[in-house]
Structure formats: structure tokens, C-alpha cells
Amino acid sequence: xxxxxxxxxxxxxxxxxxxxxxxxxxxxxxxxxxxxxxxxxxxxxxxxxxxxxxxxxxxxxxxxxxxxxxxxxxxxxxxxxxxxxxxxxxxxxxxxxxxxxxxxxxxxxxxxxxxxxxxxxxxxxxxxxxxxxxxxxxxxxxxxxxxxxxxxxxxxxxxxxxxxxxxxxxxxxxxxxxxxxxxxxxxxxxxxxxxxxxxxxxxxxxxxxxxxxxxxxxxxxxxxxxxxxxxxxxxxxxxxxxxx
Numbered sequence: 001x002x003x004x005x006x007x008x009x010x011x012x013x014x015x016x017x018x019x020x021x022x023x024x025x026x027x028x029x030x031x032x033x034x035x036x037x038x039x040x041x042x043x044x045x046x047x048x049x050x051x052x053x054x055x056x057x058x059x060x061x062x063x064x065x066x067x068x069x070x071x072x073x074x075x076x077x078x079x080x081x082x083x084x085x086x087x088x089x090x091x092x093x094x095x096x097x098x099x100x101x102x103x104x105x106x107x108x109x110x111x112x113x114x115x116x117x118x119x120x121x122x123x124x125x126x127x128x129x130x131x132x133x134x135x136x137x138x139x140x141x142x143x144x145x146x147x148x149x150x151x152x153x154x155x156x157x158x159x160x161x162x163x164x165x166x167x168x169x170x171x172x173x174x175x176x177x178x179x180x181x182x183x184x185x186x187x188x189x190x191x192x193x194x195x196x197x198x199x200x201x202x203x204x205x206x207x208x209x210x211x212x213x214x215x216x217x218x219x220x221x222x223x224x225x226x227x228x229x230x231x232x233x234x235x236x237x238x239x240x241x242x243x244x
Contacts, residue, residue: 001025002076004069006059006116007086009036011185012135014043015204016083021049028072029054031086051076059086060108062115069119078127081211082120084113084134090150102149110153114160121164124173132168133176133211134161138219141179141228144244165216174214178207181224 003020007013008029017027021044029044029052031037037054044052053075057068073079090105113134124130139147140154158177165175182197203220210218219225234242 001080002028002078003081003083004028004030004072004076004079006030006082006084007135008054009033009040010085010087011200012180012183012204012207013083013085014040015201016085016207017044017049017204018047019205019208020081021045021047024048024050026051026076027053028076030057030059030068030072032056032058059112059116060104062107062112065112065115065119069116069123073123079120079123079130081131081133082116082124083207083211084116084132086112087135090147090153092145092147092149095149105149106153106156108153109150110156113157117160117164121168121173125168125171127173129172131174131176131211131214132161132164133178133207135178135180135207136161138179138181138224138228142232142239146244174211176207176210176215177217178210178220179217179224179228180220181227 001020001023003025005013005017005027008017009031017040020027027044027049029037029041034056037056041052041054055068055071057064059065087109088105090109095102095105117132120132124132134157136158137154139151140158143151161175161177168175180198180203183200183203185200198221206218206220219228
């Protein structure tokens with residue numbers, strides 16, 4: 001299997017990549033830090049990955065996406081899975097004070113993903129098989145005052161994936177929307193961690209399983225599906241008064 005992972009040095013992506021490594025997959029890892037990618041690559045080789053190639057790229061640069069995916073396809077000799085896992089946890093208050101900060105976060109967490117998906121979708125549609133898996137978030141299910149900039153980007157990604165899934169279904173291409181809740185990773189280390197926080201390993205393995213089973217939408221852990229159903233069901237008049 002030939003797998004391209006964008007944001008490969010993130011904790012969740014690394015855990016998912018370990019599962020592909022055990023299958024003896026060929027991996028093309030993309031991230032912003034050469035040092036972090038090298039550590040991940042060495043680990044995956046030990047775990048059984050057939051070939052591992054690393055590529056340093058800031059995917060916030062939308063103009064680079066065409067060349068990036070073409071290079072990955074050339075190196076691997078094709079692409080069976082595109083797994084997009086990059087992103088930042090937006091500073092809501094900073095975004096509220098700055099248009100530039102808001103647009104930067106929307107670009108990183110939303111537009112850059114949509115750009116990559118637009119290019120990859122055409123490749124998979126012509127190939128008529130493969131899988132696209134993207135980490136979105138439960139934050140995109142309803143706008144909340146504590147993180148609505150981040151939630152806006154994730155909502156856009158989830159909606160885009162939904163349309164893409166409908167478009168590519170007849171081509172035999174799977175599109176998996178992953179909606180994690182709180183996950184214990186370096187990105188969330190500054191947050192107070194309670195019982196709703198999940199282990200990155202379990203979430204990463206859950207994503208791998210969703211890809212293998214050709215799921216459409218997966219909440220990880222699964223209890224978030226119930227939580228978000230309740231949150232989405234609260235009338236707006238009540239919801240706007242809640243400290244969420």
C-alpha cells in the first residue's frame with residue numbers, strides 16, 4: 001500500500017502510521033520539521049514500513065500543493081491513501097483581535113486542506129480506487145464562543161468532505177471524515193486534561209481501522225457522536241447563554 005501522510009509528525013498521525021508500517025506499506029511523510037520527520041521515519045522503518053520518504057513542506061503555502069502531491073506520487077509510484085492530519089489549535093482570543101490571525105488560522109486548518117483535497121480528488125477519480133482520510137474535529141459540528149474560528153475551519157472541511165464523498169462514491173473512492181474530540185497530544189498539553197481526553201494511540205489506531213473498513217464519518221472516541229448530537233440539539237436561545 002502506498003500512503004501519503006500530510007502532517008506526519010503529529011502525535012495522532014504517527015500512531016496511525018505505525019499501523020500502516022506493520023502492514024509493510026510504502027510511506028511518504030510530509031511535515032514542517034526535518035528533525036521530527038526523521039525521528040518518525042526511523043521509528044516506522046523499525047516497525048516494518050517497506051520504504052519511508054520524508055518531505056519538508058509548509059502546506060500553508062497553497063501554491064506548492066500541486067508539486068507536492070505529484071512528487072509523492074512519483075516517489076511512491078502511485079497513491080492508494082492520502083491521509084491529511086496537519087493543523088493548529090487556534091488561539092481564539094488572538095483571532096478575535098486580529099483579522100490577519102483569523103485568516104491565517106482559516107488557511108491552515110481549512111483552505112490548505114481543501115486545496116489538497118481538490119487536487120487529490122481528481123487523481124483518485126481518474127484512478128477509480130483509493131482512500132482519502134482527513135482529521136476534522138467535533139469543533140466543526142457547532143460554533144461555540146470558545147473556539148469558533150477553529151470550528152469554522154473544521155466545519156468547512158467536514159462539509160467539503162461530505163460533498164467529495166458523494167462525488168467520488170461512483171468512482172470507488174472512499175472519503176473518511178475523522179472527528180476527534182479532546183486528544184492528549186503536545187498540541188493540547190497546555191489545556192487542563194479531564195476524563196474526556198483520549199489517548200493518541202487509540203485515536204490513531206481508530207483512524208487506521210476506519211480507513212480499512214471504508215467508513216464515511218467516524219467520531220473518536222465514539223462517545224463524541226452522542227455528545228455532539230446533544231450539543232447540536234440545544235435550541236439557539238439556550239445555547240448562546242451556555243459557557244461553551
